[in-house]
Amino acid sequence: MDIMQSLYSLWASSRTPSQETKVSQLLPDKEAQRQLCTYVEEAEKRAFAVGFKAALGLVQQLDGVEDI
Numbered sequence: 581m582d583i584m585q586s587l588y589s590l591w592a593s594s595r596t597p598s599q600e601t602k603v604s605q606l607l608p609d610k611e612a613q614r615q616l617c618t619y620v621e622e623a624e625k626r627a628f629a630v631g632f633k634a635a636l637g638l639v640q641q642l643d644g645v646e647d648i
Contacts, residue, residue, distance in 0.1 A: 587628075587632065588625055588628050588629070604616045
């Protein structure tokens, strides 16, 4: 899981979270804004992990096809 966290950190550092910031500013209080940003970040982490694992699975399948 350490490699997954490292890859996510690299991906996250290259993107700008301006959209989530703009949306969170529409909420009435700072706590709600913080909760939204935390929720979005956690959802993005899960989506990244799922996408990465799916891509890794496809690469492994392609390696198996080459051996045939």
